Amino acid sequence: xxxxxxxxxxxxxxxxxxxxxxxxxxxxxxxxxxxxxxxxxxxxxxxxxxxxxxxxxxxxxxxxxxxxxxxxxxxxxxxxxxxxxxxxxxxxxxxxxxxxxxxxxxxxxxxxxxxxxxxxxxxxxxxxxxxxxxxxxxxxxxxxxxxxxxxxxxxxxxxxxxxxxxxxxxxxxxxxxxxxxxxxxxxxxxxxxxxxxxxxx
Numbered sequence: 001x002x003x004x005x006x007x008x009x010x011x012x013x014x015x016x017x018x019x020x021x022x023x024x025x026x027x028x029x030x031x032x033x034x035x036x037x038x039x040x041x042x043x044x045x046x047x048x049x050x051x052x053x054x055x056x057x058x059x060x061x062x063x064x065x066x067x068x069x070x071x072x073x074x075x076x077x078x079x080x081x082x083x084x085x086x087x088x089x090x091x092x093x094x095x096x097x098x099x100x101x102x103x104x105x106x107x108x109x110x111x112x113x114x115x116x117x118x119x120x121x122x123x124x125x126x127x128x129x130x131x132x133x134x135x136x137x138x139x140x141x142x143x144x145x146x147x148x149x150x151x152x153x154x155x156x157x158x159x160x161x162x163x164x165x166x167x168x169x170x171x172x173x174x175x176x177x178x179x180x181x182x183x184x185x186x187x188x189x190x191x192x193x194x195x196x197x198x199x200x201x
Contacts, residue, residue: 079108084115089148096189102181110175110182111147117174118143131170135161155186155193 073087080087090104097104114128121129121139132139135157145153154174161167171179 085148
């Protein structure tokens, strides 16, 4: 898939995701306190019954859910400000990051390194420039993508790259010594996207 087409597809997916993320944040902030109060009253209703312990545990879990959700949203927003990536785009990496063992925070840090590398590259550059060329990614097109879009584009490109020393060397050229571990994330991310595509057919 050409980078321009991939970018449009990602924009469409992430625009909806980001809108949903924003709505979720506003709703959680608006209704968090009142929801806690309402949920707490449920425990009072069942007080003195045989269900008291079970209800109390359920209430505690529901109350604790609100700050956890708000904390997750805030994390992606902070990383977005630090990297220039979309908060929704970073959030879309979470499942693959969990499975691969490469945290979203690590990926965010690697995007900063990649952005720095890109600022010094030319079409004829060795290292990262050669890695992009071997992956079939035009440098100028790649520069125009947001950091999260660049990660998605690389995941797609590495999927078609034969496993071996050259593949690992390309990842290291782009991201430094931690580059090799990104291959695990790319594999999981592409598998996840393939499943989503299949389910949409």
